Amino acid sequence: MASKDQKGPGRIFLSPPHLSGEELEYVRRAFASNYIAPLGPQVDAFERALCETTGLAHAAALSSGTAAMHLGLRLLGVGPGDLVLASTLTFIGSVSPIRFLGADPVFVDSDQETWNMDPGLLAQALKTLDREGRRPKAVVPTDLYGQSADYERLLTACRPYGVPVLADSAEALGATYMGGHAGSRARAMVLSFNGNKIITTSGGGALVSSDKALVDEARSLAQQARDPGPHYEHSTIGYNYRLSNVLAAVGLGQIRALDQRVDKKRRIFKYYQQALAGLPGVGFMPEAGYGRCNRWLSVILLDQQAFGAGPDQVRLALEAENIEARPVWKPMHLQPVFRGCRVFGGAVAEDLFNRGLCLPSGTALTEEDMERVAGTIRECSRTNV
Numbered sequence: 483m484a485s486k487d488q489k490g491p492g493r494i495f496l497s498p499p500h501l502s503g504e505e506l507e508y509v510r511r512a513f514a515s516n517y518i519a520p521l522g523p524q525v526d527a528f529e530r531a532l533c534e535t536t537g538l539a540h541a542a543a544l545s546s547g548t549a550a551m552h553l554g555l556r557l558l559g560v561g562p563g564d565l566v567l568a569s570t571l572t573f574i575g576s577v578s579p580i581r582f583l584g585a586d587p588v589f590v591d592s593d594q595e596t597w598n599m600d601p602g603l604l605a606q607a608l609k610t611l612d613r614e615g616r617r618p619k620a621v622v623p624t625d626l627y628g629q630s631a632d633y634e635r636l637l638t639a640c641r642p643y644g645v646p647v648l649a650d651s652a653e654a655l656g657a658t659y660m661g662g663h664a665g666s667r668a669r670a671m672v673l674s675f676n677g678n679k680i681i682t683t684s685g686g687g688a689l690v691s692s693d694k695a696l697v698d699e700a701r702s703l704a705q706q707a708r709d710p711g712p713h714y715e716h717s718t719i720g721y722n723y724r725l726s727n728v729l730a731a732v733g734l735g736q737i738r739a740l741d742q743r744v745d746k747k748r749r750i751f752k753y754y755q756q757a758l759a760g761l762p763g764v765g766f767m768p769e770a771g772y773g774r775c776n777r778w779l780s781v782i783l784l785d786q787q788a789f790g791a792g793p794d795q796v797r798l799a800l801e802a803e804n805i806e807a808r809p810v811w812k813p814m815h816l817q818p819v820f821r822g823c824r825v826f827g828g829a830v831a832e833d834l835f836n837r838g839l840c841l842p843s844g845t846a847l848t849e850e851d852m853e854r855v856a857g858t859i860r861e862c863s864r865t866n867v
């Protein structure tokens with residue numbers, strides 16, 4: 483059992499930060515050089531590390547993944563009244579920037595095999611909109627829970643209409659697709675270094691692309707869109723979205739451990755799979771054959787009838803043991819804030835929301851911790867009564 487005190491075993495969180503031990507040294511260097519600013523050598527080095535990891539040539543380190551999505555959409559020309567096609571099964575930060583720009587999201591359902599945007603349904607959506615004389619400005623697929631979307635098929639669907647793809651790879655750093663990095667075939671890719679992600683800067687994000695002009699423009703917009711020259715001259719409205727150099731130093735300490743983190747996340751998933759597979763009514767998030775999932779979160783599906791308890795009962799049983807679990811993302815087309823927005827399909831995402839449960843997936847989990855989680859779930863099973 484994990485460390486016990488009078489309050490019982492320590493809390494097991496869903497996906498807490500995991501320090502490599504190198505972070506403070508990078509932060510110390512940032513302090514020593516006095517670059518306590520939103521630019522500096524640590525930002526440059528972190529951007530280079532992101533390029534190496536993704537295989538893309540250019541990266542702008544930013545204050546959040548949401549900021550990166552905002553800039554990416556704006557640079558693809560999204561403006562008031564435009565349409566943007568997006569995964570419905572995602573986190574709000576993926577799609578709220580569509581609204582920041584005054585545009586309207588149109589949601590697309592997931593497929594069963596990958597839980598990501600269904601390429602066939604995307605093709606249908608594009609065709610339907612085309613018949614109505616509407617051409618969306620962008621398509622934003624999410625690489626859900628660290629599994630790459632099927633970019634070749636998504637890009638093929640978009641090609642006849644010339645619609646660019648902006649990948650939301652916020653959960654998928656270190657995941658692969660057909661030998662490359664998840665999201666890297668899109669026009670640009672959004673990353674997040676929020677505290678719960680596979681690596682963190684406490685808060686942060688990036689826009690990564692092979693398009694130099696796009697990333698340069700993102701960097702400029704992120705720094706108040708200042709025109710060149712000694713005085714402050716502005717011919718467009720920008721934002722204050724740059725990543726602090728101090729936080730980039732944290733990121734440098736984190737990204738060194740990425741491969742180990744992916745391996746550990748995958749071992750956690752495998753542990754749960756082996757520990758629970760014998761139980762009736764338990765399913766697991768599938769892994770697509772085209773790539774390697776980083777298993778950012780381990781997600782199970784529970785069939786209430788067969789298992790004897792639904793995801794909410796299991797979540798509460800875990801909570802009673804001081805273990806944090808969460809439902810699968812509630813689909814965007816069911817969110818009050820997007821009431822009235824159009825959706826193509828939706829039943830797959832709704833079913834995953836109703837049956838899914840995200841289990842503790844922090845890379846510092848011990849075998850004892852994982853057994854505590856699995857044991858609690860086993861006790862909820864009807865085969866146990």
Ligand SMILES: *Cc1c(COP(=O)(O)O)cnc(C)c1O
Nearest residue numbers: 546547548573575576652674676
């Ligand atoms: C975390 C996340 C974001 C937003 O990133 P922040 O850095 O928290 O702004 C966007 N999309 C998805 C799918 C995410 O999981």
